[in-house]
Amino acid sequence: MTMIVWLTRHLQTLVGTLGDLSRNPFSSILSISVIGIALALPGGMFAALENINKFTAEFEHGAKISLFLSPEVSIIHAKKLQQSLAQHGDIKHIEMITPDQAMEEFKLRSGLKDALNSLADNPLPVVLLAYPEDSVARSPEKLSDLINELGKLEPVELSQFDLEWIKRLTAFMELANRAVWVIAIILGLGVFLVIGNTIRLAIVNRQEEIRIIKLIGGTDSFVRRPFLYSGLLQGLFGGLLALLVIFLLFSFISRPASSLSSMYGISFGLDPLQLLPSLILVSSGALLGWLSARVTVGVYLRQFEPGKSQL
């Protein structure tokens, strides 16, 4: 068989399969919708996880260590310390809050304005706010090392960080991660089953055809080819549909999500899937389709061996 004949055959099968799908629009749309929905969910989960990661990164970005200096430390002295700490490798950025600023904020926050106004002296110390580098903020160990290190500096009376919040975030992320993986695995299995099931029923449906083709000398690969293309195409279209569903889903959810995040003082827009993950989603749909067609056809072709095919 020449190359041309071979190519012609494959192209014919491809076009023929496309034709079959479009000749049965009802059933094709059904199968592809099922596959699309089954693929959309792990894809959507993945996108959600990405967004959660981005969201927590925003938080890490805002992570800061408060350094309460001894009351006797002057503002000038504090400024020097600020400048030297700005050179520290683990610190991205450092800010100073004077006792007056601190008292103003404290009054506002505590609602004890009148009571505090009666204080003759401002008892509050100078506070430095150190923003750690992202790499440090992301690791609880490095962070507590930095906090200890800064706490040992001579003018610092207390170095404090809201570690509790980091712990909560970590626990939440662990929960989300687990849930996403469990669901993704279940749904991946679902896609495999759906496509396998569709192909299986297509085969059962075309048993007679397969039997006849084998009787007139068709090889296994000849019989298999249209099913493989059909699995591939269904998976591919299902993947594209999944992409569409994810985009719609995200656009539906993005309003409440951004209003939620604005409450945390973070400007945060939901991203749907990027190009690369989108490609991966679509091509894994196609691959899953091909693979489950291959497995199913393999199982069923054995029925058509001599002595098993009751004619």
Added chain:
Amino acid sequence: MTMIVWLTRHLQTLVGTLGDLSRNPFSSILSISVIGIALALPGGMFAALENINKFTAEFEHGAKISLFLSPEVSIIHAKKLQQSLAQHGDIKHIEMITPDQAMEEFKLRSGLKDALNSLADNPLPVVLLAYPEDSVARSPEKLSDLINELGKLEPVELSQFDLEWIKRLTAFMELANRAVWVIAIILGLGVFLVIGNTIRLAIVNRQEEIRIIKLIGGTDSFVRRPFLYSGLLQGLFGGLLALLVIFLLFSFISRPASSLSSMYGISFGLDPLQLLPSLILVSSGALLGWLSARVTVGVYLRQFEPGKSQL
């Protein structure tokens, strides 16, 4: 046809369909798994939503209004106020924090122990903590009414509530609710499609059989019956499988979830579905199965009318 004959027929069909399902274990397991997974997700989502509601209820339980009394109000006077407010219909429970207790806590929290120790006088007022009834806590309007009402009491200088937190929670719940509904609708559609697809392929597969039965005088309802039973049974088994999947999923997630909630100081165990929702899940599976079988068979039966059945 007597009642006995009618009953016998239905029983025979039921048993026959069960037999068909068990004679093709591979294909039955495939279909039922697909349906089970598709049902498990909205079911699981629903259970998750229930748990989130429970979780936020825990928070509402802890919602409290802080009443800062004027500095000149004595503790004895404050105690009287506490007793009278305890009778208020919107207040579940009321606590008092003396200026000394408040100062101790403030010292601990702020890390300004030394600075505050140097204060001669305790400038802090008496604070009453009012826990609103759950029905009030759940409604932002009723809550702000209560806050205003309490703020107008004579000895009260300031009535304060962390409204911000309630807003965040509400926004989060809105987000979660939307996501759950979107996903539940998509998946409900998915179940319908999966079962419809399975039945459709079963019909295509048994076209010849249907045609023959109609030729020898079978009525539409006779032809329909086994498909309806098959849809019903598949939906039912799919629903049971979904229940199992949800239980497994919850037991897998419950450890990290309870460690997360313990960080919020709440003892909170994940509940899988209760009896009633479980029954609803299983029976809606069965109903969906029956319904999509009905629709699909209806569409296909029209093909077997005279002049359309090419024999």
Added chain:
Amino acid sequence: MLIEFSNVTKRYPEGHEALRDVSFVIDKGEMVFLTGHSGAGKSTLLRLVTLIEYATRGQVIVNGQNLGRLKRPTLPYYRRQIGMVFQDHKLLHNLSVFDNVALPLIVSGFHPRDLRRRVHAALDKVGLLNRDRAKPITLSGGEQQRVGIARAVVNRPSLLVADEPTGNLDAGLSDEIFDLFHDFNYHGVTVLVATHDLRHIKRLGKRSLTLEDGRMIQQANTA
């Protein structure tokens, strides 16, 4: 049952005119053969009688009922009066021979008590009583055809319609089957059989209708 065709034309959707202006009458209790070359329209004519297809023009009247006006829900009850034997057997391959033959009785709500006896009687008539538990796929071509015949007669129809019932049978068996039809006819059943086998027409001395390219060219008694 009385069958009456008046100027019946049947055109298939693909544009082929399979029957052209066919008119004839078959009396109640008559036995009639239908002959003609391959593609002459024999099967098409039988399909009009059994309401598998509607006539494009003209009227088909069976037992006083104009089939073109038959209400959809009554179609199953109309068909239950007819026993049909098909060119390609049309057996259900997932049911046993017994169940295949029992199907017309089950479908019409026959009481299970007498079912067994009736089915066995029908299988006995075609010589397959000992194969009742076999699946049709395990039968030879001729055996399948005989199962189809047993199914057609099991509920004692008042009209028997058969399309080449003996195409796959040897001479001896095919004589037996035609004698069986003859016997039914003797007991009052109207019988209409399409066949190529002119031998039986001669042997039984019944009237025959001959089609050629969709036209009825002969209605004589060729015996």
Added chain:
Amino acid sequence: MLIEFSNVTKRYPEGHEALRDVSFVIDKGEMVFLTGHSGAGKSTLLRLVTLIEYATRGQVIVNGQNLGRLKRPTLPYYRRQIGMVFQDHKLLHNLSVFDNVALPLIVSGFHPRDLRRRVHAALDKVGLLNRDRAKPITLSGGEQQRVGIARAVVNRPSLLVADEPTGNLDAGLSDEIFDLFHDFNYHGVTVLVATHDLRHIKRLGKRSLTLEDGRMIQQANTA
């Protein structure tokens, strides 16, 4: 092709012995008829030659090749040498008549250039050249059988195996088909035909094998 059965027994899984201790030889280029009552084992014998079934005991040798030892992957290539006509036609109902007949050529990677000519030649031989675009379901029973015959001869097999090829055809057409087979045989093709129609056996004067209940009871020339 030379066909040799030595003490072949075929028992189906259901326990039925369809062939018992059958031995015979068909020479290369010979034309042989296979007869016997319904259920005698004719189709079963043909299934062993075409490797649809394996013999339970004994050897089937075709062209020097012991079929019991044929490797699985070479099975399609073995079958491509054989043209098969089936009792129930076995056409693909979603393909046109043309595509059905072209299938054996497509399957064996025949160059598309000559395909059209070959298919038309085969359809012409069975008198269906004008129906090449029709779907099999729109053909009459006899027309379908002829499509099956065209498909069997389209790739010029060296062995032609036919199972009741004329069960649904009238006498004239059935003579033509047998003459076609005879003509193939004349050009060197080995032909093996199962039939009830003793008329052709007499007419063509070829050897016939007769089965009865799975036993070979006669191998004589009955002409």
